[in-house]
Structure formats: structure tokens, C-alpha cells
């Protein structure tokens with residue numbers, strides 16, 4: 341039976357962040373409507389390297405969020421059968437650790453490992469470094485598949501999902517937002533959550549509360565590859581690679597510029613050569629997809645999570661690294677919205693920092 345008193349929440353955006361919000365809110369009894377301009381996971385989530393990278397230093401303002409990211413995903417895996425993380429561990433090294441030991445890291449589970457252990461972990465490395473950081477508890481997922489699983493979980497808890505439905509504006513009563521305008525009409529809401537990735541900046545402009553969230557490009561590459569080329573996830577100056585559950589080799593590269601030689605297809609060929617220099621058995625790497633994805637990057641690099649100041653009823657969720665943080669932020673934000681329980685871990689992320697004069 342439908343509960344007429346339930347809080348009506350519109351979540352704008354069906355990327356991994358909006359999907360996690362929708363799932364956690366629906367489980368808590370909200371009457372959720374997800375409104376997505378295109379398709380599920382059609383934004384940057386669909387081309388993410390999707391490393392759940394919990395590594396952090398003590399001075400990192402979002403250290404508590406990163407620190408809780410793994411446990412939050414492990415919990416979701418028990419709730420949603422379609423959400424599967426490959427907990428392979430992650431091996432990171434810099435140019436200097438080719439010769440010496442890297443500095444200490446604050447992540448409890450992250451250890452400095454020696455060359456012999458690196459060879460055990462990654463037998464196909466041609467030139468293993470003297471040492472590396474190894475986070476045995478980290479992993480990665482198929483971010484689109486996880487988003488579908490979260491949306492299915494939200495729907496199983498009563499959420500309505502509208503795809504191909506762009507939010508064009510807002511309804512308001514005085515300084516409080518009461519709904520969203522779409523081509524199919526007004527959808528009323530007690531709370532509107534902005535989880536629209538790089539589209540969030542435009543939505544806040546419509547509300548005359550603009551947030552500085554840039555579209556930050558990065559290159560995603562997917563290769564047809566021999567199986568078991570990489571066992572963990574390797575992050576080094578030469579390459580950032582991991583193998584997907586279907587055997588494809590996935591790579592992420594910095595976006596350099598729009599010169600012809602730095603276009604995604606050219607980068608895919610250059611990156612393949614770099615990988616072949618690093619790994620035995622990498623001779624047959626066939627690029628299947630190479631594209632630029634735009635990450636929602638707040639101007640100060642810190643996620644923007646919380647209520648917009650001066651406007652009632654609007655909660656923002658825009659961040660990088662969005663895959664790492666989606667599970668924990670979905671949980672904490674849903675507790676704030678539904679139970680009125682502010683989370684101190686979200687304090688550094690409040691939108692009000694951009695509106696102080």
C-alpha cells in the first residue's frame with residue numbers, strides 16, 4: 341500500500357551517484373522519482389575506469405569518506421545481487437619506486453610490498469619496480485552495471501524512473517523549490533536532489549545559486565585482450581590498467597589537449613604500446629573503444645554534498661571520484677534527507693562554502 345505521507349524526492353540524474361541516492365532513499369521509505377535526460381548510466385559513469393580507490397592521506401578533507409567507501413560497497417553487495425565488485429587489490433608505484441621504497445601511506449590496509457611480492461601479484465610485469473604500494477582490499481566494478489543494479493534496487497522499493505526526460509526548470513513557492521519542470525509536465529517534490537554530474541552547474545544556474553563545477557576530461561580505453569594479463573589493478577607512471585570481468589583490458593589516461601595526436605583513437609594506440617612495453621603477453625591489444633568522459637569536478641576539488649543555502653528543498657550531490665564515493669555518500673545523504681541526521685564526514689563538502697561573501 342502506498343504511503344501518502346512519505347517524503348517525495350525527485351533525484352535528477354541516473355548516473356552512479358543519482359542511482360545510489362535513489363536506492364538508499366527508497367529503502368528508507370521515500371517516494372522517489374528519478375528523472376534522467378537520456379538513459380541510465382549514459383553520462384560519465386558509462387565510461388569510468390571505476391576504481392574504488394580508498395587511499396588517502398590524513399590531511400585529505402574527505403579521508404573519512406574514502407575510508408568508509410569499501411565497507412559501503414561490501415554492504416551493497418549483500419543487498420543487491422546485480423552489484424558485483426572485483427576485489428582484486430590495487431598496486432601503485434611511481435617512477436622513484438622503480439629504485440627505492442615509497443613513503444608511508446595512511447590507509448591501514450595499504451602496504452609497501454617488495455619486488456618478489458610484486459612478481460607474485462603481477463607475474464607478467466616485464467620490469468617490476470623495487471617496491472610498490474599494495475591495497476589488498478581495493479577493487480573496481482563495472483560502473484554501468486552497478487548503476488543498473490542500484491536503479492533496479494530503487495524500483496524494487498517503489499521508485500519511479502523516467503528516462504529521456506530532461507529537467508528544464510524548477511517550480512517554487514517563495515524561496516522553496518516544490519518540484520521540477522520537464523517536457524512531460526511538473527513533478528512535485530518535497531526535496532529535489534541534484535545528481536546530474538556535469539549538468540549540475542547548469543541546474544544551479546537556473547536556481548540562481550550557481551556552483552562552480554567544471555567538466556574535467558579524461559580518456560577511457562577498452563581493449564580486446566588476452567585473458568589474465570593483469571591480476572590486480574596497476575597504477576604506474578606508464579599505465580593505469582585493470583581487466584574487466586569479461587576479460588577486456590581497461591585503461592584510463594589523462595586528457596592532454598585536442599591536438600590530432602592526442603585524440604582518443606591515437607591515445608589508445610600509444611597507450612597499447614606503453615602497456616606492451618610493460619607486460620609480457622600484451623602483443624595483441626585491440627582497441628574496442630576510446631573516448632573522452634567528462635568528470636564533474638568542483639572548483640576546489642572537494643565534493644559538493646548538502647542543501648543549497650538560501651533555497652529550500654534542494655540537496656546537491658556532485659563529486660569526483662564519484663564511483664569511489666557513490667555507495668557511502670548515498671547512505672549518508674539519505675540519512676540526512678530522511679532522518680535529519682547530519683553527517684560530520686560530509687562537513688567539508690557543504691555547498692555553502694561557495695556562497696560566503
Ligand SMILES: Cc1cc2nc3c(=O)[nH]c(=O)nc-3n(C[C@H](O)[C@H](O)[C@H](O)COP(=O)(O)OP(=O)(O)OC[C@H]3O[C@@H](n4cnc5c(N)ncnc54)[C@H](O)[C@@H]3O)c2cc1C
Nearest residue numbers: 353355357377383384385388391507537539633661662664
Ligand atoms: C576515464 C575516466 C576514469 C575514471 N576513473 C574513476 C575511478 O577510477 N574511480 C572513480 O571513483 N571515479 C572515476 N571517474 C569519475 C567517475 O566516473 C565519475 O565521478 C562518476 O561516474 C560521476 O557520476 P555521476 O552520477 O555524478 O555523473 P553522470 O554519470 O554523468 O550522471 C549524471 C546524469 O545526469 C543526467 N543529467 C544531466 N543534466 C540533466 C537534466 N537537466 N535533467 C535530467 N538529467 C540530467 C545526465 O544525462 C547523466 O546521466 C573516471 C572518469 C573517467 C572519464
